[in-house]
Amino acid sequence: MFDFLDGYDVLGAFWLTVKLTAVSAVGSLVWGTLLAAMRVSPVPLMRGFGTVYVNIVRNIPLTVIILFSSLGLADIFGMTMGSNDFDVQGFRLAVLSLVAYTAAFVCEAIRSGINTVPMGQAEAARAIGLSFTQTLRLVILPQAFRSVIGPLANVLIALTKNTTVAAAIGVAEAASLMKTMIENEAQTLLIGAVFAFGFVVLTLPTGLILGWLGKRLAVKR
């Protein structure tokens, strides 16, 4: 019944999806935290930059960003991302786009977490003489992160699903393979079910585990 799977590297495609997700997740967490720090910083210009970045990037479809990274950045500006191999380049461009896009949502999640930390905490931190950076790093962010594990899990799951958009620039991840298979093989329904199942397996445990972890780690007040 599953003969149609012969000759296709389904697991390999999903492995690429996982790799895309993992690398982009780390990148967007770093860039998103920086953006969040900018958005709450005392320097008006940095706040402005953070706000503008988040509002612009959130409103552009990821498809436009990824396609631009391939047709614009790579073809016109000759950005090779340190490799001439087409596949490696596609992967890196996809990561770049996913990080740029997802970071905006990570930033908003973290910022909402910062808002959950009670005013008194920051006041106390300032009262004992901590600077803005110290307050943020030692007092606010550790608590904020623990309270936004749930929302960050949502962002991570959305990121997992968004990696499929990389198929638009020829990255051979799951959606790309599904497109090929569905066009060449007769079992449309079965192929669809296999790939849907793959994504359910990827996203459902992530949501459950991180949701549970979020509740466990949240600072009880």
Added chain:
Amino acid sequence: MSTVLYDTPGPRAKRRNVLFSVVFTVVLALLLWWMWQKMDDKNQLESALWKPFVESEAWTTYLLPGLANTLKAAALAMVIALPLGAVFGIARLSDHRWVRAVSGTVVEFFRAIPVLLLMLFANEFYARSTNVGSADRPLYAVVTGLVLYNAAVLAEVVRAGILSLPKGQTEAAYAIGLRKGQTMSSILLPQAVTAMLPAIVSQLVVIVKDTALGGVMIGFAELLNSRGTLAANYANVVPSFIVVAIIFIVLNFLLTSFASWLEQRLRRSKRSTGAVLGVDKVDDLNAAEVGGTYGTGAGGSI
């Protein structure tokens, strides 16, 4: 001004802030200058490439029809997904365990798989099993994909909307002798719809963005797709991307602003119960355990 994180700046802090501002401005200016130079090097700033956008032809032939298709698909998806979502959202709150289980499974399933997969599948499905003409097929496939995914997301929004109402509403309805169906249709749902409006408008942004997937992957002639035709005609890849991105930004920014204006207005209005649902509140629900069912947190807000 002072916030949670820092005091109103004193003289030293003011000086430091000015220093940071200057450094940041210089870095930002360098970056912009570098980008400008790079574009100049690759001749992307030549007026010939930008000229089409100030003439009407590029708009009437490519961009506006594309935008119209984007809006058409988004509107269709919204109009179909909303009642479907309402049904599943209410079903998830049913008293009967099997209704809850079935609708819960359906909702979680469609929230867990990417829209792109749904679109690709729908496209192939329509090609093989129905006699939808090949000209209409991309639109059908895009709308189907969007409907399946967003109905699941909207089901969660509806559920959150109903759960956000004070418990006393249901109790009062039962007290005056209304049945379950009557309570839902004449007490809970009308109030929930008001509370949900901002979240629903925000969801439109997601739908508008997702139509672009259909343009690249299954050849639906929406805005991003017509950008390709336009760029092929005028050879202006980078400018066309910038213009299309700006159209998307403006459109979605208007929707976002409308959603938050609506939220403010509904919060102020005296007629509602005061329960208003922004997107973030729905996300909270996704992450938490509510009403005996478990949200996997396959968040639909991106």
